[in-house]
Amino acid sequence: MIAGEMxxxxxxxxxxxxxxxxxxxxxxxxxxxxxxxxxxPRKHLALNLPVALTEALSNAILRGNxxxxxxxxxxxxxxxxxxxxxxxxxxxxxxxxxxxTADPTAAxxxxxxxxxxxxxxxxxxxxxxxxxxxxxxxxxxLHRG
Amino acid sequence: MTFSVSQHGDxxxxxxxxxxxxxxxxxxxxxxxDEIDKGTTKVLVDFAHAGYIDSSGLGVxxxxxxxIRETGGDLRLANLNExxxxxxxxxxxxxxxxxxxxxxxxxxxx
Numbered sequence: 001m002i003a004g005e006m007x008x009x010x011x012x013x014x015x016x017x018x019x020x021x022x023x024x025x026x027x028x029x030x031x032x033x034x035x036x037x038x039x040x041p042r043k044h045l046a047l048n049l050p051v052a053l054t055e056a057l058s059n060a061i062l063r064g065n066x067x068x069x070x071x072x073x074x075x076x077x078x079x080x081x082x083x084x085x086x087x088x089x090x091x092x093x094x095x096x097x098x099x100x101t102a103d104p105t106a107a108x109x110x111x112x113x114x115x116x117x118x119x120x121x122x123x124x125x126x127x128x129x130x131x132x133x134x135x136x137x138x139x140x141x142l143h144r145g
Numbered sequence: 146m147t148f149s150v151s152q153h154g155d156x157x158x159x160x161x162x163x164x165x166x167x168x169x170x171x172x173x174x175x176x177x178x179d180e181i182d183k184g185t186t187k188v189l190v191d192f193a194h195a196g197y198i199d200s201s202g203l204g205v206x207x208x209x210x211x212x213i214r215e216t217g218g219d220l221r222l223a224n225l226n227e228x229x230x231x232x233x234x235x236x237x238x239x240x241x242x243x244x245x246x247x248x249x250x251x252x253x254x255x
Contacts, residue, residue, distance in 0.1 A: 021168040047197060047228040050164075054199040058167040105237040113208045116200035116236055123235050 064090025094136035165202035186218025
């Protein structure tokens with residue numbers, strides 16, 4: 001962790017990791033731990049958050065940065081009692097979220113080994129956004145409700 | 146994640162402990178491929194002690210199932226907790242795999 005801040009009604013965590021998938025578990029554990037302290041629902045802590053975060057981080061490392069050790073992934077998590085927002089930024093060229101429409105549950109795709117990452121993020125989060133902000137950013141938004 | 150392999154009759158049982166994710170899914174894949182190379186055609190993956198699974202972990206299970214079915218065998222699953230069951234239902238992989246509530250039930254299904 002390079003920066004952390006606890007305020008009265010929100011908490012922020014900022015991390016930077018190298019482009020190595022072995023770092024994913026630690027980042028996920030840090031953010032899940034933070035959400036647990038804010039008493040987010042059990043299913044959010046055990047399923048929605050860890051799976052969606054793992055997908056966003058692995059996309060950033062494997063596809064965005066192509067595992068280039070010279071490139072890093074930045075993570076910024078902001079949490080309130082109502083919602084959690086996690087920005088995962090890589091140094092890649094980005095992708096068009098709207099163009100990623102393949103349905104991995106379609107009969108022709110069900111036997112595919114890949115293609116479920118973005119689908120799972122969208123199913124498990126309230127909202128998934130992509131934008132550029134000094135890097136390619138995927139934003140995960142999870143409402144507590 | 147750690148996993149152990151045991152044998153029950155002609156069924157190879159893989160017990161998964163912890164997360165099956167991008168950083169370790171190749172370990173599981175290689176271990177099951179080793180069993181297939183030894184002639185095993187019936188594989189049971191038991192998730193009683195597993196954590197969450199990401200898309201690459203799901204992909205490995207699909208890959209292994211395809212490979213084993215090519216030999217006339219099958220890869221079956223047991224002991225998915227409520228969260229893992231949700232994951233398989235969301236991805237409709239519950240239609241691809243035979244999933245049993247218990248280890249004994251899965252073994253009896255082969």
